[in-house]
Amino acid sequence: MVKQTIQIFARVKPTVRKHQQGIYSIDEDEKLIPTLEIIVPRDLADGFVNNKRESYKFKFQRIFDQAAKQEAIFESIAKPVAESALAGYNGTIFAYGQTGSGKTFTITGGAERYTDRGIIPRTLSYIFEQLQKDSSKIYTTHISYLEIYNECGYDLLDPRHEASSLEDLPKVTILEDTDQNIHLKNLSLHQATTEEEALNLLFLGDTNRMIAETPMNQASTRSHCIFTIHLSSKEPGSATVRHAKLHLVDLAGSERVAKTGVGGQLLTEAKYINLSLHYLEQVIVALSEKHRSHIPYRNSMMTSVLRDSLGGNCMTTMIATISLEKRNVDESISTCRFAQRVALIKNEAVLNEEIDPRLVITRLQKEIQELKDELAIVTGEQRTEGLTEAELIQLEKLITSFLEDQDPESRLEVGADMRKIHHCFHHLKKLLNDKKILGKSSVSSEIKDQDQDQGCQYPSKEEEYKKLQDILKQRDNEISILSK
Ligand SMILES: Nc1ncnc2c1ncn2[C@@H]1O[C@H](COP(=O)(O)OP(=O)(O)OP(=O)(O)O)[C@@H](O)[C@H]1O
Numbered sequence: 001m002v003k004q005t006i007q008i009f010a011r012v013k014p015t016v017r018k019h020q021q022g023i024y025s026i027d028e029d030e031k032l033i034p035t036l037e038i039i040v041p042r043d044l045a046d047g048f049v050n051n052k053r054e055s056y057k058f059k060f061q062r063i064f065d066q067a068a069k070q071e072a073i074f075e076s077i078a079k080p081v082a083e084s085a086l087a088g089y090n091g092t093i094f095a096y097g098q099t100g101s102g103k104t105f106t107i108t109g110g111a112e113r114y115t116d117r118g119i120i121p122r123t124l125s126y127i128f129e130q131l132q133k134d135s136s137k138i139y140t141t142h143i144s145y146l147e148i149y150n151e152c153g154y155d156l157l158d159p160r161h162e163a164s165s166l167e168d169l170p171k172v173t174i175l176e177d178t179d180q181n182i183h184l185k186n187l188s189l190h191q192a193t194t195e196e197e198a199l200n201l202l203f204l205g206d207t208n209r210m211i212a213e214t215p216m217n218q219a220s221t222r223s224h225c226i227f228t229i230h231l232s233s234k235e236p237g238s239a240t241v242r243h244a245k246l247h248l249v250d251l252a253g254s255e256r257v258a259k260t261g262v263g264g265q266l267l268t269e270a271k272y273i274n275l276s277l278h279y280l281e282q283v284i285v286a287l288s289e290k291h292r293s294h295i296p297y298r299n300s301m302m303t304s305v306l307r308d309s310l311g312g313n314c315m316t317t318m319i320a321t322i323s324l325e326k327r328n329v330d331e332s333i334s335t336c337r338f339a340q341r342v343a344l345i346k347n348e349a350v351l352n353e354e355i356d357p358r359l360v361i362t363r364l365q366k367e368i369q370e371l372k373d374e375l376a377i378v379t380g381e382q383r384t385e386g387l388t389e390a391e392l393i394q395l396e397k398l399i400t401s402f403l404e405d406q407d408p409e410s411r412l413e414v415g416a417d418m419r420k421i422h423h424c425f426h427h428l429k430k431l432l433n434d435k436k437i438l439g440k441s442s443v444s445s446e447i448k449d450q451d452q453d454q455g456c457q458y459p460s461k462e463e464e465y466k467k468l469q470d471i472l473k474q475r476d477n478e479i480s481i482l483s484k
Contacts, residue, residue: 001348001349001350001351002084002089002315002348002349002350003346003347003348003349004315004346004347004349005343005344005345005346005347006310006316006317006318006342006343006345006347007061007316007317007318007343008060008061008317008318008320008339008340008342008343009060009061009062009063009064009076009077009317009318009319009320010036010058010060010062010063010064010319010320010322010336010339011063011064011068011073011102011106011319011320011321011322012024012026012036012063012064012065012066012068012322012323012324013066013100013101013102013105013321013322013323013324014066014067015066015323015324015325016325023038023039023041023324023325023326023329024036024037024038024039024324025037025039026063026065028063033059034059034060034061034062034063035057035058035059035060035063036057036058036059036060036063036322036336037055037056037057037058038055038056038057038058038324038329038332038333038336039054039055040054040055040056040329040333041326041329056333056336058336058337058339058340059340059343060320060339062076064076069115070106070109070115070116070117070118070122071115071122073106073118073119073319074119074122074123074126077093077119077317077319078093078119078122078123078126078248079126081093081123081246081315081317082123082126082127082130082246084244084315084349085127085229085231085244085245085246086127086130086131086231086233086244087242087244087351088233088242088243088244088351088352088353089244089314089315089349089350089351089352090244090245090246090308090309090313090314090315090349090352091244091245091246091247091314091315091316091317092246092247092248092249092306092308092309092314092315092316092317093107093119093247093248093249093316093317093318093319094247094248094249094250094251094306094309094316094317094318094319095107095249095250095251095318095319095321096251096254096318096319096320096321096335096338096339097253097254097320097321097322097323097331097335098253098254098255098321098323098328098331098332098335099253099255100253100323101253101321101322101323101328101331101332101335102321102323103250103251103253103319103321104118104250105118106118106119106319106321107119107120107227107248107249107250108120108121108202108206108250109121119248120202120227120248121199121202123229123246123248124195124198124199124202124229125195127141127229127231128141128194128195128198129195136235137233137234137235137236138233138234138235138236139231139232139233140191140231140232140233141191141192141193141198141229141230141231142189142190142191142192142229142230143157143189143190143192143198143201143202143227143228143229143230144157144184144187144188144189144190144227144228144230145157145201145202145205145225145226145227145228146172146184146187146225146226146228146305147166147169147209147223147224147225147226148223148224148225148226148276148301148302148305149166149222149223149224151275151276151300151301152171152172152301153171153172153173153174153184153186153187153301153305154166154169154170154171154172155169155170155171155172155186155187155188156169156204156205156206156208156209156225157188157190157201157204157205157208158170158188158208159204164211166223169208170186170188171186172184172185172186172187173185173186174301174304174305182304182305182307184305189230198229202227205225205227209225222252222253223252224249224250224251224252224276224302225249225250226247226248226249226305226306227247227248227249227250228245228246228247228248229245229246229248230243230244230245230246231243231244231245231246232244234356234359238359239355239356239359239360239363240353240354240355240356241353241354241355241356241359242351242352242353243352243354244352245308247306247309249306251277251280251302252276252277254277254331254334254335254338255331275300276300276301276302276303279296279299279300279302279303280300280302280303280306280310281338281341282296282299283295283296283297283299283303283310283311284310284338284341284342284345285341287310287311287344287345288341288342288344288345295311297310309347310345310347311345311346311347312347312348313347313348313349313350313352314347314349315347315349316345316347318339318342320335320336320338320339321335322335322336370415370416373415373416373417374416376416376417376418377416377418383417383418383419386419387419387420387423391420392423395414395420395423395424395427396427398412398413398414398424399412399424399427399428399431403431412424
């Protein structure tokens with residue numbers, strides 16, 4: 001078991017104006033815990049952030065400044081989580097921040113340049129590279145991609161390409177079993193055997209997400225997206241299987257409704273988004289308080305789906321995306337505050353190992369068969385039904401490879417089944433009678449036949465015996481003459 005608090009990282013989005021001096025500073029040396037200091041400009045101090053303080057300090061595991069490359073983000077944040085998932089631990093990486101602060105850029109990446117690839121494609125690439133290297137295990141990878149919009153779940157991997165709005169996609173609902181495990185009904189799981197197949201699924205999901213996006217529903221801003229890599233592994237011949245889920249989550253914009261000042265449909269959306277992020281906050285507050293027995297996971301779909309990631313069996317990482325333009329200072333401060341609370345949550349990740357009942361059944365069936373065979377030999381009770389066509393072919397293959405094997409120690413292993421043993425003897429006899437073998441073994445009789453044709457006579461056993469007796473008698477006579 002690995003006990004760990006949720007790891008928090010901050011990423012500052014590049015500003016349009018190159019020098020946003022005086023708004024923030026990063027101190028990497030302060031007792032070795034990196035600190036982000038946000039300085040509220042004087043003209044804002046009495047405004048949005050209605051507070052006398054001018055400077056706010058927040059601690060993070062690491063802070064990535066504007067120039068940070070996608071590669072560095074992957075190496076420091078996502079790679080360790082992917083490694084744990086490969087070892088059998090659940091993992092979650094979620095990006096949290098206001099609209100436009102770089103959540104999608106960080107999680108999925110930018111479309112313009114290859115180097116802008118985000119955490120999802122890089123993680124897929126890394127995972128498949130590792131799977132290729134490790135031949136000691138058999139791995140299976142499945143992908144699912146869920147979008148949550150206004151408290152409804154949608155399957156983004158619907159392959160029909162018929163969705164013109166989000167509502168056309170299959171609706172995903174939550175089911176809870178008696179052990180309080182969450183199941184997502186209608187969320188399709190797709191096997192990916194190569195990086196390319198997995199990337200195609202990501203592309204399909206992002207396309208469905210874009211198609212379903214209307215001006216009123218700018219999906220990336222107003223919905224939560226959860227891309228999940230389901231990994232399972234087992235050693236050849238073993239019935240123990242390890243499972244791990246790796247959630248890569250792009251949350252909706254975290255800005256507050258009051259400030260956005262929207263109306264109508266957008267207000268409804270903002271209310272929902274706000275509500276689900278509010279519920280996320282409630283869960284996080286409840287988890288960070290000691291002795292809280294009830295955690296309100298069930299209040300929203302997102303917290304239900306991410307239940308294990310928050311205070312459960314998971315290694316979780318949060319990336320606070322921050323836009324430090326003057327007008328975004330107050331939102332950035334609330335993002336950082338949220339992150340500080342998240343950092344208090346303790347998770348306990350366990351190795352998700354289980355015995356696959358199907359593999360156990362197959363192994364036991366084989367064992368039963370072997371025991372039955374042995375018992376039949378011991379008791380003399382033999383199986384009488386004929387061997388199947390497949391069994392006969394298999395036996396003949398075994399005989400051929402046994403005969404071809406140059407190793408004098410090689411054995412013909414057919415198990416303790418008398419039917420198979422008999423068949424082997426029959427087959428060997430047939431081979432012996434085969435022309436080729438007969439040809440070799442009849443050489444001596446052919447020579448004998450030829451000699452007889454030429455008038456040669458071979459002595460019988462009696463004649464040979466008499467001849468030897470004569471020689472013995474002759475030798476005795478010779479010895480007695482010599483001794484005189
Ligand atoms: N680190 C970065 N480097 C370069 N461009 C960035 C970076 N972060 C964000 N951007 C750009 O800023 C814009 C907004 O970013 P993005 O869409 O990722 O924000 P978001 O937080 O996901 O917003 P939303 O809540 O609307 O989904 C995009 O054009 C993106 O390419």
